[in-house]
Amino acid sequence: MTExxxxxxxxxxxxxxxxxxxxxxxxxxxVHNLRRMPLGASQELWxxxxxxxxxxxxxxxxxxxxxxxxxGAVNPLGIPHxxxxxxxxxxxxxxxxxxxxxxxxxxxxGKVQGFVMDRLTGTADPKTLLTDESFAxxxxxxxxxxxxxxxxxxxxxxxxxxxxxxxxxxSLLGLLRQAAELFRLRNPGFEWAFRWLSExxxxxxxxxxxxxxxxxxxIMADEQGLTGIIDWELAxxxxxxxxxxxxxxxxxxxSRPDLPAAGxxxxxxxxxxxEEASGTRVVPEHVQFWEALGALKWAGICLIQYGSFFAAKGxxxxxxxxxxxxxxxxxxxxxxxAVVDDWKV
Amino acid sequence: MAIYEAPPSAEQIVDALEYxxxxxxxxELGARKQFRCRVALNLLGILRRELTQRDAVTRQQxxxxxxxLGTDEHELSRLNKELANQIRFGKVELDDERIAxxxxxxxxxxLSISNPKWLDEQADPSLDLGSSKRKD
Numbered sequence: 001m002t003e004x005x006x007x008x009x010x011x012x013x014x015x016x017x018x019x020x021x022x023x024x025x026x027x028x029x030x031v032h033n034l035r036r037m038p039l040g041a042s043q044e045l046w047x048x049x050x051x052x053x054x055x056x057x058x059x060x061x062x063x064x065x066x067x068x069x070x071x072g073a074v075n076p077l078g079i080p081h082x083x084x085x086x087x088x089x090x091x092x093x094x095x096x097x098x099x100x101x102x103x104x105x106x107x108x109x110g111k112v113q114g115f116v117m118d119r120l121t122g123t124a125d126p127k128t129l130l131t132d133e134s135f136a137x138x139x140x141x142x143x144x145x146x147x148x149x150x151x152x153x154x155x156x157x158x159x160x161x162x163x164x165x166x167x168x169x170x171s172l173l174g175l176l177r178q179a180a181e182l183f184r185l186r187n188p189g190f191e192w193a194f195r196w197l198s199e200x201x202x203x204x205x206x207x208x209x210x211x212x213x214x215x216x217x218x219i220m221a222d223e224q225g226l227t228g229i230i231d232w233e234l235a236x237x238x239x240x241x242x243x244x245x246x247x248x249x250x251x252x253x254x255s256r257p258d259l260p261a262a263g264x265x266x267x268x269x270x271x272x273x274x275e276e277a278s279g280t281r282v283v284p285e286h287v288q289f290w291e292a293l294g295a296l297k298w299a300g301i302c303l304i305q306y307g308s309f310f311a312a313k314g315x316x317x318x319x320x321x322x323x324x325x326x327x328x329x330x331x332x333x334x335x336x337x338a339v340v341d342d343w344k345v
Numbered sequence: 346m347a348i349y350e351a352p353p354s355a356e357q358i359v360d361a362l363e364y365x366x367x368x369x370x371x372x373e374l375g376a377r378k379q380f381r382c383r384v385a386l387n388l389l390g391i392l393r394r395e396l397t398q399r400d401a402v403t404r405q406q407x408x409x410x411x412x413x414l415g416t417d418e419h420e421l422s423r424l425n426k427e428l429a430n431q432i433r434f435g436k437v438e439l440d441d442e443r444i445a446x447x448x449x450x451x452x453x454x455x456l457s458i459s460n461p462k463w464l465d466e467q468a469d470p471s472l473d474l475g476s477s478k479r480k481d
Contacts, residue, residue, distance in 0.1 A: 185429075186422065186425050186426040186429045186430075187425065187429055188425055188428040188429045188432055188444075188447070188448050188451065189448040189449075189451055189452050190429070191428075191429045191430075191432040191433045192432050192439060192444070192445070192448045194433070195432055195433065195435075195439055196439060199439070257466050320381060320384050320385050320388060321381070321384060323388055324384050324387060324388055327388075327391055327459040327460070328459075328460075330452070330455040330456050330458075330459040330460065330463075331456065331459070331460055331463050333452050333455070334452055334453070334456050334463055334464075337448075337449050337452055341449075
């Protein structure tokens with residue numbers, strides 16, 4: 001990104017913010033320190049300081065990468081960018097710790113092409129959260145805070161105007177089957193896992209709002225504790241236990257594979273705090289089911305990532321990343337069997 | 346097969362590539378490309394283990410699959426396809442001892458090539474922080 005592009009993005013931000021009514025920022029607005037953040041796998045994140053009559057505010061622009069927009073790329077599990085913005089807005093208006101949305105940028109055809117929100121304090125870096133000395137106090141209480149916050153998400157009602165799709169265990173299994181067919185996977189371990197899950201789908205209850213990618217990389221926390229949940233792109237209606245199971249996946253425990261609940265605590269700590277916050281009873285086997293399905297879903301993502309790359313492009317730039325993620329299929333399958341054989345509260 | 350007896354062996358070529366990336370290429374790179382260079386080195390590690398272990402893994406899996414399926418089919422991919430289909434279409438029980446054991450053993454054999462550290466961590470949680478998904 002060149003200097004000139006930076007300037008024009010800053011101008012776009014100033015004009016969008018100036019044209020928005022009822023913002024908490026008054027007076028002459030100025031965008032400073034605009035910088036691309038080294039985060040965000042599927043979306044770009046730009047942080048900047050907004051100067052206004054009362055002082056300065058730290059804000060973030062979240063937008064789909066220009067090349068993805070041009071290519072019409074969509075994440076098959078994701079919600080449209082505009083829906084994500086409306087959902088996040090609705091959540092922060094209803095007491096969930098999600099960054100407050102202020103305004104959006106539109107393309108010439110009027111589509112939402114990025115939205116501007118508060119920059120939460122703290123970090124989304126799991127390594128810092130799990131190992132940094134100054135986060136010791138935060139770590140001690142974080143799993144409880146995560147349980148309470150995700151329980152709030154699961155009880156949030158959506159207005160009729162806000163449509164997100166329903167994605168339950170059966171439909172996720174259906175998507176995994178499609179991926180396996182598409183890439184002609186003939187893997188006895190995968191089939192064993194698929195059947196184990198198919199035989200244990202929990203009875204469906206009325207679907208609730210689910211974050212869909214609830215793990216340390218998608219929360220912000222500072223030394224005092226949780227500051228919010230970010231990245232709502234994969235939100236859907238489904239089984240709340242999906243979020244609890246996904247949070248426990250081995251792949252997101254980083255330096256602490258011995259602590260299943262996000263590398264922070266034992267599963268029992270998470271489930272106990274969740275039961276207390278939500279007033280519901282958690283069936284441990286259902287959490288185990290979702291953790292196992294999470295592992296197989298992660299295996300499917302690895303398969304799709306390298307499979308679609310090599311099918312479409314073969315030997316081109318970026319192949320080493322795809323080859324590496326393809327081999328992580330084996331880790332995900334290892335996670336699956338560990339969940340089946342060694343799972344305990 | 347004299348050609349394979351002449352140096353350098355496939356493993357020696359992997360050694361040479363590894364040394365080159367680590368000592369000649371990596372120091373010249375910026376942080377972002379250095380990360381990708383580490384990815385490349387990891388892939389070379391997989392290649393090295395594939396070279397040294399693949400034959401043994403193939404032999405073991407073939408023998409187990411032939412036993413489970415009661416066939417003398419030799420081609421591993423056909424054997425895998427057959428067992429995959431039998432599991433998928435309910436022709437065998439999930440808790441069939443030999444099958445349940447085979448899928449787990451095969452999994453560990455694949456991991457011993459793709460990421461042996463994962464197997465170590467099962468018993469001994471190490472402090473490796475680089476192994477999980479990196480947002481880039």
